[in-house]
Amino acid sequence: MVYSMTGFSRRELPTAQGSLVWEMRSVNHRWLEASLRLPEAFRELEGPLRERLRKRLARGKVECTLRFNPSNETSSQLQLNLPLLEQLIGVSHEIAGRLDNPAPIDPLHLLQWPGVLSGSEVDQAELLKQADQLFDQALEDLRQQRAREGAELRTLLEERLLAIAERVAVLREMMPQLLSAHRQKLLDRLNDAGLELDGGRVEQELVLLAQKIDVAEELDRLDTHVNETRRVLDDKGAIGRRLDFLMQEFNREANTLGSKAIDSRSTQAAVDLKVFIEQMREQVQNIE
Numbered sequence: 160m161v162y163s164m165t166g167f168s169r170r171e172l173p174t175a176q177g178s179l180v181w182e183m184r185s186v187n188h189r190w191l192e193a194s195l196r197l198p199e200a201f202r203e204l205e206g207p208l209r210e211r212l213r214k215r216l217a218r219g220k221v222e223c224t225l226r227f228n229p230s231n232e233t234s235s236q237l238q239l240n241l242p243l244l245e246q247l248i249g250v251s252h253e254i255a256g257r258l259d260n261p262a263p264i265d266p267l268h269l270l271q272w273p274g275v276l277s278g279s280e281v282d283q284a285e286l287l288k289q290a291d292q293l294f295d296q297a298l299e300d301l302r303q304q305r306a307r308e309g310a311e312l313r314t315l316l317e318e319r320l321l322a323i324a325e326r327v328a329v330l331r332e333m334m335p336q337l338l339s340a341h342r343q344k345l346l347d348r349l350n351d352a353g354l355e356l357d358g359g360r361v362e363q364e365l366v367l368l369a370q371k372i373d374v375a376e377e378l379d380r381l382d383t384h385v386n387e388t389r390r391v392l393d394d395k396g397a398i399g400r401r402l403d404f405l406m407q408e409f410n411r412e413a414n415t416l417g418s419k420a421i422d423s424r425s426t427q428a429a430v431d432l433k434v435f436i437e438q439m440r441e442q443v444q445n446i447e
Contacts, residue, residue: 161392162447163308164188164219164399168300172293177229179290181297185305187445188220196224200283201290208294215298217397218447219305223297225290240275247272305447312442313392316402319435320385323409326435327381330416330428334374374419377412381432384409399446406440 164187172179193212195205212221247269255261269275388405391398413436417429 160306160395161309161313161398162302162305163312163445164305164447165308165445166301166304168297168304170293170297170300172289174286174289175230176286177227179286179293180226180228181290181293182224182226183221183297183301185216185219185221185301188218191216191218192220194220194222196222198225198227201225201227201287204287204291204294208291211295212298215302216447218399221301223294225294227286227290243272244269244275247275309446312446315442316388316392316439319439320388323381323432323435324385326428326431327378327385330374330425331378333424334378374416374425377415377419381409381412384412397447399443402443402446403440406436406443409436409439 164185166183166185168181168183170181191213193209193216195209195212197205208223212223248264251264251269255264384405388402391401391405394401410433413429413432416432417426420426420429
């Protein structure tokens, strides 16, 4: 299965206490880099959620953001913790009595004390459970989108692999003709020069030259890389780095073909191969 590393998902869950919203974005990255942004009240979920994300995704830079929008009933009523407030006022007066020139008590400072001011009671345990379940749904949506885009990437790669295999087959078929024509061209040049040469030595040099420009080995390796790439595309799990390595091998053989080209047809075939390989390499950068 081919998965892309780019995708987006959004899941929203209205509850009696407010609205929960998960948004997830992923882009290309060499490794898996996960970033979770949660309201402070949901912070205890971060560890388990991060672990589940690592089990479902292998590569990509992933940003997961949780938002909680309390309902009007939950957020409109503010309540004072009067016993705690009285304690704070008493302690403040006691401290002020020990000072020479005490400042007046600031009510805003008292309100900022943890636990003095609170909203309506919420069922935090239920909210945590709902946020946890909603995370799994959003993560599955993200994986499905990455899978759909991965299927499109696979189609593009298979088209380029077919084009490479066709170019290799054509080049393999015409190589004997190209080598023969090149050999004859060299003999004609020697004859036109009117030089008296040792026929045996000339033949030996022509054989050595033919070996240097022969590309049968490179064509065989290109066929091998095509078959291996197709096999990798059928593998499970993360395949992007293996595909990236194969693109380097493809490019090495195409460069060698270009350096051994002996006429315009073989030169054009090498150029076409490099174009197809570069197109594949660009797409492979998006694969998990």
